[in-house]
Amino acid sequence: MKRAERQILESHRRIGRRAMMLGGIQAALIGTLALRLQHLQLDQADQFRLLAEENAIKVRLIPPVRGLILDRRGTIVAGNEQNYRVTVIADDAGDLEAVLDRLARLIPLDPEDRARTIKEARRTPTLPVTVADRLTWEEFSRVAVNSPALPGITTEVGLSRNYPFGPDFAHVLGYVGPVSDYDLSRIEDPDPLLRIPRFQIGKLGVEAKLETLLRGKAGSRRVEVNAAGRVMRELGRKEGDPGANVQLTIDHRLQNFVQARLGDESAAAVVIDIQTGDIVAINSSPSFDPNLFVRGISSADYRALMENDHRPLADKTVQGAYPPGSTFKMITAMAALEAGVISPGETVYCPGYTTLGNRRFHCWRRGGHGEVSLTKSLEQSCDVYYYEIAQRVGIERIAEMARRMGIGTRFDLPMSAISEGLAPDREWKRAKYGTDWLIGDTLNTAIGQGFVLASPLQLAVMTARLASGKAITPRLVRAIDGVEQPVMQPGDLGVSDAVLRGVRKGMFEVSNSRRGTAYASRIVDDQMRMAGKTGTSQVRNITAAERARGVTSNKDLPWHRRDHALFVCFAPFDAPRYAVSVVVEHGGSGSAAAAPIARDILLQALYGGLPPLEAYPENQRAQIEEMRARLRLLPEEPAPSGGRSRA
The missing domain is CATH 3.90.1310.10 (Penicillin-binding protein 2a (Domain 2))
Known part of the structure; x- marks a missing residue:
């Protein structure tokens, strides 16, 4: 009996423990469910309300x-x-x-x-x-x-x-x-x-x-x-x-003048502030109205732009790469002077050609220039002078100087498809064509022909560096949200002052000597005197037969076979402020087509508006007045008091 009572008590205890365990489990489950319901109904009510209304x-x-x-x-x-x-x-x-x-x-x-x-x-x-x-x-x-x-x-x-x-x-x-x-x-x-x-x-x-x-x-x-x-x-x-x-950095009024001055030419112009590297105008012509693309350009309008042989959609200022012609001669001269293979006063005789093997390299002036110094070679753009000094200095030094002056450099600007240009040398030709560099290649490069290529932007940078003696870097963005962007402090070019002075003197004679190739486009205001260099780059080969009977004039050729016209300049000569480059595709002569445009643009920049007629040669003032009347310019603003140069 006693054993049975003990067994009964033990059984009750086991049942009680089990009941307590089951009760605890049940309580835990109920508590968990309650907490979950609170989380869903209270804490996440907004989220589930949004999900319920996802269609609304x-x-x-x-x-x-x-x-x-x-x-x-x-x-x-x-x-x-x-x-x-x-x-x-x-x-x-x-x-x-x-x-x-x-x-x-x-x-x-x-x-x-x-x-x-x-x-x-x-x-x-x-x-x-x-x-x-x-x-x-x-x-x-x-x-x-x-x-x-x-x-x-x-x-x-x-x-x-x-x-x-x-x-x-x-x-x-x-x-x-x-x-x-x-x-x-x-x-x-x-x-x-x-x-x-x-x-x-x-x-x-x-x-x-x-x-x-x-x-x-x-x-x-x-x-x-x-x-x-x-x-x-x-x-x-x-x-x-x-x-x-x-x-x-662009001035919209100068930009407007440059675009109007280029007119219907297939051309490009760049204006750089020599003190800061700021691009104050950069224009490609002909242009187009970008509003047409925003609103949805019609097929007819787009076809007209695409079929225009003057390529209005192309930005010639940075995408165009042209043989720089005689505007490259300053680089050849600086390379030779720095290397000491020629002095500023040394002369070279120009009979009208240079013979290399069984080939003649001609000067643009058929009868030659006679004895030519550095100054005269730039003033009258003698080719033979540069054929001679190029053979002495060699292509490697010429190419190195070109790169130092900005040719063959892709400048980091927020513009599309910027061309690097080309400052060719032996290694480049071997990599490109698998052939050796020839002396004839050096002669062609020396006068800006052959393989060498430069954009109008690079030519403007070259001119700004030459005028300042500093490694000017072009800048297009002035400020972002009112915060001025840093101006890169230019380093030294590593070209001696004597060399720079010699080349600048020759450029001064180009537009101020009666025998200079750009004398007709001179500035007569003594405080604004301009130094420059004309250039004409061939786009076709001239055969020996054509030379024998007389080279065909550009005006007698179809437009697309005429030479490109170039001009680079800076002013004022004694305290350079602006550098300008102009390229007129198939314009013929640099002195006739590009130099007058560049002179007018440079004067507009210097005066901060239309310059007085007294800045032009007297015999051109009536013509200048007529030209201004045809230009579509923004209304003039009152000129700032007390000065003529742009702030």
């Missing part, structure tokens, strides 16, 4: 305001203008084609735009696609009033890029356009903004090179929409960051 609440990106681009004076050269537009979201529209049919009764819809809209909307059904933009207020109002009958359609007031100076800045600024598949393929992790159909980004020039700075960062907004996809109200908004404002 949308989060949309707010495109940022694109940054402005200004000139050195603070004038807007790329801005934003108000734009009334209509967008559609395919998922909200339902029957997209039916909605577009109803929209077409309110505003004109081009068939091409309609087809594009349908294609883009179906490809990105959750994103807004622009159906029509640049609407009038009346058109915009009609769509807004009828919005209840247009599911998925939204009227928006946005901003569109505008270029107030049109062709003047086209090649520098470039333009913006819709993001393409090619654009996206080049970006590793594209900004979500770029996925918005028809969102515009920089395509060329400063707009493209500084795209990230100018674009800014997107904002977002939460909106409530009804069953028809119409926005009922805005629930929240987070503003994005506007793009940075970029100030360039």
